[in-house]
Amino acid sequence: MKMNSMIRALGTANPALYVTQSEAYDFYVAHFNLAPEEHDLYRRLLLEGPVRGRYIGMARKEDACETDPDRLNDRFLSHARQTAAEAAEKALTAAGLSTTDLGGLVVNTCTGYVCPGLSSYLVEDLGAPHDLRTLDIVGMGCGAALPNLECATGWLAMNGQRPVLCVAVEICSATLFMGNEPGLVVSNSIFGDGAAAAVLAMPDEHDAPQQGPVRILGFESSVHPEHRHHLRYTQSGGRLRNHLDSRVPVIGARLAGQTLARLLAAHRLEQDDITHWAVHAGGTAVLERVGQQLGIPEDALAPSVAIFHEYGNMSSPSVLFALQRVLATRQPSAGELGVLLSFGAGFSAFAALVELTGAP
Numbered sequence: 001m002k003m004n005s006m007i008r009a010l011g012t013a014n015p016a017l018y019v020t021q022s023e024a025y026d027f028y029v030a031h032f033n034l035a036p037e038e039h040d041l042y043r044r045l046l047l048e049g050p051v052r053g054r055y056i057g058m059a060r061k062e063d064a065c066e067t068d069p070d071r072l073n074d075r076f077l078s079h080a081r082q083t084a085a086e087a088a089e090k091a092l093t094a095a096g097l098s099t100t101d102l103g104g105l106v107v108n109t110c111t112g113y114v115c116p117g118l119s120s121y122l123v124e125d126l127g128a129p130h131d132l133r134t135l136d137i138v139g140m141g142c143g144a145a146l147p148n149l150e151c152a153t154g155w156l157a158m159n160g161q162r163p164v165l166c167v168a169v170e171i172c173s174a175t176l177f178m179g180n181e182p183g184l185v186v187s188n189s190i191f192g193d194g195a196a197a198a199v200l201a202m203p204d205e206h207d208a209p210q211q212g213p214v215r216i217l218g219f220e221s222s223v224h225p226e227h228r229h230h231l232r233y234t235q236s237g238g239r240l241r242n243h244l245d246s247r248v249p250v251i252g253a254r255l256a257g258q259t260l261a262r263l264l265a266a267h268r269l270e271q272d273d274i275t276h277w278a279v280h281a282g283g284t285a286v287l288e289r290v291g292q293q294l295g296i297p298e299d300a301l302a303p304s305v306a307i308f309h310e311y312g313n314m315s316s317p318s319v320l321f322a323l324q325r326v327l328a329t330r331q332p333s334a335g336e337l338g339v340l341l342s343f344g345a346g347f348s349a350f351a352a353l354v355e356l357t358g359a360p
Helices: 021-031 036-047 061-065 069-095 118-126 145-158 182-190 225-230 248-266 284-294 298-311 318-329
Strands: 006-013 017-020 053-056 104-109 133-138 164-171 193-201 214-223 231-236 239-244 274-279 337-344 348-356
Touching: 006 069, 006 318, 017 021, 021 036, 021 053, 021 061, 021 182, 036 182, 053 193, 053 298, 069 118, 069 164, 069 193, 104 118, 104 145, 118 133, 118 164, 133 145, 145 164, 145 193, 145 214, 145 318, 145 337, 145 348, 182 239, 193 318, 214 248, 225 231, 225 239, 225 248, 231 248, 248 284, 248 337, 248 348, 274 298, 274 318, 284 298, 298 318, 318 337
Parallel strands: 104 133, 104 164, 274 337
Antiparallel strands: 006 193, 006 214, 017 053, 164 193, 214 348, 231 239, 337 348
């Protein structure tokens, strides 16, 4: 059964500061006392790795030395608001809508904590109506953009008269934590900052070409607490500290495959029926493992790989950046099917089945 949800438009944004990997390497070497093995790993990841550079939510590179939890959270809030609002405005403009047209706002993030949540600040920054239904999703890590879309789809199913704005925003640089553990070095070398927004609305069967480029057909998810320790944030001295170990690509690919299998079975589809793939750009090792485990052709993963090369791992917005890249570069024909895949802390995995409409 088709779900009553269309992605009318997408918008993406990043903070203003862009840092090349070479600049990041020079900065780490100059400002931190790195152990020899730590130094060597930074050199290999930053100077020989696939990421070209990352957008960072800082006024200046020297802010990377900040360790005060209060100032870090203030920086998160400032850049999250700016970046999320920019992505939201782009999506609304592309959809031909204003904030007064909205009936709901769903925001997800995992890289900072504020109460009230970011939705309160975005209502203010966007000038949205006060009768807006709002929800903040926290603690779901890199996979959260898809449950965000699923929540909005549920709202539309109950009361679909007004569109819903979904925003995924992460300021991963606010969680930078120096240390010689390999997981910390990897995190400090590949994570970047960004936001992605999607405008969801009920489909109008009498106006199909104009309603948007993507029809959402269904969702599937899974959570495996037994793998929680492999990928999560913990608190250390009041700061967020990322835990990322070498088994993440293996676990992520396996759980994504299981979740995808259930999604396809629910819609009586085979994997060969899927033409387009937007996969969370968690890293080249993750994408390679997903491709091998699921049998996805290398070319089909190219949009996701390109996002990682250009932006690094932006956590939850990455999968929507990848979807936007698919729409921009693959020129999908009406009726072609696609799958969105994301996974993250929990250990969790999420999948969404979509139909491309061929609309611009």
